[in-house]
Amino acid sequence: MDVIAIILTIVVLFYLAALLFLYATQGAKIFPGSTAAPDLAATSIAERSQVVMIDVDDVGKLLSWFMPAQRPDGRTIIYFHGNAGNIADRVERVLPYLQLGYGVLLVGYPGYGGNPGRASEQSFYRTARANLDFLAKTGVTPQRLIMFGESLGTAVAVQMATERKALALILEAPPASIHHSAWARYPYLAFDGLIRHKFASIDKISQLHMPLLIIHGERDTTTGVRFGRMLLNRANEPKQGFFPPEAGHNDLMSHGMPETVCSFLEALPS
DSSP states (O other): OOHHHHHHHHHHHHHHHHHHHHHHHHHHHHOOOOOSOOOGGGSTTTTTOEEEEEEETTTEEEEEEEEOOOSTTOOEEEEEOOSSSOGGGGHHHHHHHHTTTOEEEEOOOTTSTTOOSOOOHHHHHHHHHHHHHHHHHTTOOGGGEEEEEETTHHHHHHHHHHHSOOSEEEEESOOSOHHHHHHHHSTTTOOGGGOSOOOOGGGTGGGOOSOEEEEOOTTOSSSOHHHHHHHHHHSOSSEEEEOOTTOOSSOGGGTTHHHHHHHHHHTSOO
């Protein structure tokens, strides 16, 4: 075997090893959330909130936090957070909407925040459906329901919007899909066939027919702003995009997002 053949063999073996490593570790990369149990009593929303245990098929009872609406119209936001941390880390993010009287259900995922179960694309969807069923039982009709997704949670919100009717959909820093995000980080390694948790919002967004707001920072180095623009371009009207030029992935709250979301919500038809 000549030198070139040996070098090619080594390169191929390293390439296959890299593929195997990414395949084996994708779950940890996609779902790095905190397993620590959230402490509602330590938050600023404790007096207004209820701890609810949501029974999810094939998972068990999962903890979510529910703040009933105080508005006459009963409008309520179901909030699907991103892949890091847990629901306790999202309290400050929903305060502007609580202050306007909107209800909020902070959805706890399997494997996050002390919840049983294992995080996966399908277990997230099952959890979302169960939380939506809970809201329906409390009287939150589709005309009162606003779906809000943050980062990876946008893919959960988009999937639910393909299955359930709602008043509106809000997506904060959305990936187009795990494949798109992975290819941006690991070019020539992230093949769609090797990805178990696809979260492919780009393939679903055109199915939706409800008011849509997409918010994405131009300086987002975690989930590139081009993915938010891709989704907005493929979405149906009515739709709005807000792309603050100085914002990244985690600082949208400081770059006009609360004001933009509140304006969007208040302009929704009654």
